[in-house]
Amino acid sequence: DIQMTQSPPSLSASVGDRVTITCRASQSISSYLNWYQQKVGKAPKLLIFAASSLQSGVPSRFSGSESGTDFTLTISSLQPEDFATYYCQQSYSLPLTFGGGTRVEIK
Amino acid sequence: EVQLVQSGAEVKKPGESLKISCKGSGYSFTTYWIGWVRQMPGKGLEWMGSIYPGDSDIRYSPSFQGQVTISADKSISTAYLHWSSLKASDTAIYYCARALTTVITGSDFWGQGTLVTVSS
Numbered sequence: 314d315i316q317m318t319q320s321p322p323s324l325s326a327s328v329g330d331r332v333t334i335t336c337r338a339s340q341s342i343s344s345y346l347n348w349y350q351q352k353v354g355k356a357p358k359l360l361i362f363a364a365s366s367l368q369s370g371v372p373s374r375f376s377g378s379e380s381g382t383d384f385t386l387t388i389s390s391l392q393p394e395d396f397a398t399y400y401c402q403q404s405y406s407l408p409l410t411f412g413g414g415t416r417v418e419i420k
Numbered sequence: 421e422v423q424l425v426q427s428g429a430e431v432k433k434p435g436e437s438l439k440i441s442c443k444g445s446g447y448s449f450t451t452y453w454i455g456w457v458r459q460m461p462g463k464g465l466e467w468m469g470s471i472y473p474g475d476s477d478i479r480y481s482p483s484f485q486g487q488v489t490i491s492a493d494k495s496i497s498t499a500y501l502h503w504s505s506l507k508a509s510d511t512a513i514y515y516c517a518r519a520l521t522t523v524i525t526g527s528d529f530w531g532q533g534t535l536v537t538v539s540s
Contacts, residue, residue, distance in 0.1 A: 314482075347526035349465075356515055356530035357457075357465065368528065400465055404525045408481035409455070409467040 315339050315403050319412030325420040332388040334415045336401035339382075345405035346384045348377055351414075352397045360399075361386065391417070422446040424454075424516050424531035431537045432506050439502040440534045442516030449497035450474035453519035455527060456490060456501050460512045468514075470523050471499055479523055506538045 316339035326332050336346065344364040349357040359368045361377035364384060374389040388395055396419055401412040427441040442454065455470035469480035473492040480490070489502040499516055514534050517527035 345524070349526075351465075356533055357517075357527075358530070359520075359526055359528050362520060362526040362528075402465075402467075402526060407479055407524060408483070409524070411465040411467070414464045 314408055315342060315406060315410050317401055317403055317410050317412040319399075319401055319415050321415060322413065323416040323418060325418045326391050327420045328391055328393055330391045330420075332391050332395075332417060334386045334399055334401075334417075336384045336386070336412045337382055338384070338403055338405075341382060342403045342405035344379060345403055346377070346379065347402045347404055348375075348386045349400045349402065350395075350397045351400065357400065388417075422518070422529045424518060424529055426514075426516060426531040426534045429535040429537070431539070433540055434506055434508055434538055436506050436538075437502070437504050438506055438536065439500050440514060440536065442499045442501075442531050444497045444499070444518065447518075450494050453523045453525075454492065454499040455517050455519060455523075456488075456499075457515045457517060457527075458484075458512045459515065459533075468501070470519065472523065473497075473499065477523075506536075508538050508540075510536060511538045512536060 318337045346364045348361040351357040364379040365377040398414045398416045453470045456468040458466045468484040471478045471490045473494045492499040516531040518529040
């Protein structure tokens with residue numbers, strides 16, 4: 314199985330901050346990396362697919378990038394509704410695997 | 421509008437059987453893979469397996485193979501997740517999710533989740 318390691322596990326940030334979350338794959342996964350946002354008590358929501366493609370309806374302050382086996386989700390200016398847990402997921406091979414999550418909290 | 425609507429919360433005892441459901445609407449149910457994802461209390465997301473309702477092709481995660489059964493009834497646009505003998509460790513929220521394209525892809529639409537509680 315491909316292991317996905319997310320960092321940091323949690324972070325505190327203020328509204329307007331630029332936030333970066335990283336996900337590292339245990340092997341090459343090309344660009345087969347997706348990012349999800351999950352709010353408390355809700356289902357996950359797809360933000361980014363194929364490493365950098367913005368899902369329809371997702372605000373442009375969210376962006377994704379890659380460098381080798383390292384992937385980054387960036388929120389350019391954190392908004393109140395962005396406080397949530399974020400997960401990466403590789404879709405290069407089965408079984409699909411998720412990172413452990415990054416909880417974004419209010420500072 | 422694409423929707424996945426899951427069955428309601430369940431409380432079961434260890435050893436009991438259970439089947440939960442996920443009904444799709446607003447799209448061609450037979451042409452998209454549907455996956456199941458487990459989220460244990462306070463924990464992350466785990467992919468369990470997926471089914472292609474068009475021909476009932478099923479792929480399981482090795483971690484869940486033999487522990488659950490995934491099925492679908494395309495005549496009523498519904499996918500299922502079945503346990504023959506529940507354990508306390510099956511307590512979790514279970515989500516169904518539609519795959520973007522193939523089985524190996526992200527999921528663009530999710531059900532609301534079904535909470536399964538297994539306790540004696």
